[in-house]
Amino acid sequence: MTAHSPVLEHVHQHTDPATARIVAALGPEAEQMPDLGIPSAAPGRGLSDLVSAEGRAGDLVVVVPMTFGRAPTVIADCARTLRDVRGRTGGARVALAAPLGDATMLVTRLRAVIRRHELGDAAADSVLVVSPGIDPFADAELFRLARLARQYGRPGLVEVAFHGGTEPDPDLAGGLARLDALGSGRPMVVSATLAPAPVTGRDLPGEGEYLLGPAVLRSVIDTRVREAVHRLDHGTAGADGIDAALDAEDGHGYAHSHVAADGSVYTHSH
Incomplete structure (x- = not known):
């Protein structure tokens, strides 16, 4: 008789994403975002207190960084905050979701808005992409993304301006x-963040419009929550996404060196 090894079933925990307490982590791209009724706070003490409170009300708290990736400091600061909060939520699990979007999503959404205003009798012949000033590297990145968004579209002219934030250069009037x-007859104004496109006083196409309306924005957030819950249920150590996000801002900013405790030197960017 042949002995058979017992069959070991690999059982995963299955959490209903609808039961997760969602928290939006705010940053410069989330200023003036639509009101979705989701608790929100900036990384730091505000986020720490909010996650702790939500943890007392539920079994799982999922934090979604509200950035398209142009402000990776928000992601890293979320991770640092949640690392300190983890284990102090009354037994509730805490997970850090992937950020709201990335450069590809931003370009796609910009392109969709541009195409909406490039046709018809009052079609815009140029594009002004607007964001709060974040930092020199995030601001420079927006010029690249705006150029990609304009590719293959009718408007042959695209410019970037910064409305509010840190040292807007060029500002809205300058843009x-x-x-x-450059000879633009009728520009359109497109927001590159979750704020509505600013009003210029010139009644231009796109003024006051959101890049992502409330329904679409909530749908994207729910998708990030489902992904985080799936990862948490099916993953191993680090599945909460917190430790992996601590290095999110590496590669953003000027390269510089650090000296490790053993005297070795390593270089990276922030």
């Missing part, structure tokens, strides 16, 4: 002046 100087 419009550039388009005027």
